[in-house]
């Protein structure tokens with residue numbers, strides 16, 4: 001009887017310690033730090049444009065997989081780079097954590113205020129979430145911040161201009177060194193749509209709603225009546241910025257832009273399109289920012305421009 005009691009309490013102690021250790025490890029692991037023992041999945045669709053880069057770009061994840069010491073990896077990996085995203089609650093964004101394991105991420109649900117990370121309102125499509133991230137994390141930014149759409153690939157991702165129209169490929173080949181140097185880069189290199197840009201002062205005024213709304217929005221956003229003749233950048237509001245570039249503006253500017261999105265009477269698609277044509281200006285580029293496509297491809301992705309995408 002005694003012996004079995006002892007055996008039972010010993011077993012209980014062992015179970016208890018396992019639970020405690022697990023709890024401790026779990027608590028080390030907040031929403032952005034991923035456990036080192038989880039192996040990172042490779043893309044289900046590896047493809048020609050990334051296989052060269054993946055070898056070069058992934059030393060950190062192999063360190064992460066084979067080095068059991070958190071202390072060594074923690075400093076290098078977790079606060080170096082982040083993906084910021086806005087999504088509708090029904091959109092599946094599990095691919096981000098599963099396939100881009102060496103990136104932190106912050107995904108704002110825009111239409112569900114009960115979601116753990118959310119915007120207060122579904123306003124301005126992705127714009128409010130992007131700005132909310134900067135406003136909330138201005139003092140604790142990683143060195144590279146990528147603002148990305150929530151679709152991995154497929155038809156909705158047509159504006160991701162690699163052969164598979166795939167955001168995993170894009171991010172895996174992204175040249176973060178270049179982002180550090182340039183401050184801002186559009187993830188799209190193909191110029192159309194977006195370049196040539198809008199002409200906010202066109203006479204007679206165009207019937208394009210965004211162009212029509214633009215001059216007034218510019219005045220409100222930048223506190224200046226000095227509206228540019230032309231504003232343009234490749235479309236689609238997917239871009240990367242460096243921390244240093246974000247910090248070129250005071251925190252109050254981002255709060256100002258955030259409140260503009262929150263309060264503007266413009267329809268959502270128009271407000272989002274205004275910002276789509278303004279991100280590059282917010283992050284330090286000229287009103288017209290249309291880099292040469294081939295050069296852009298090489299700078300941003302480190303690989304030759306896939307001619308198949310640009311032949312038209």
Ligand SMILES: *[C@@H]1O[C@H](CO)[C@@H](O)[C@H](O)[C@H]1NC(C)=O
Nearest residue numbers: 221222223252253254256257
């Ligand atoms: C615009 O002006 C307001 C009021 O002076 C100021 O609070 C805000 O930061 C300014 N915004 C920008 C982008 O300059």
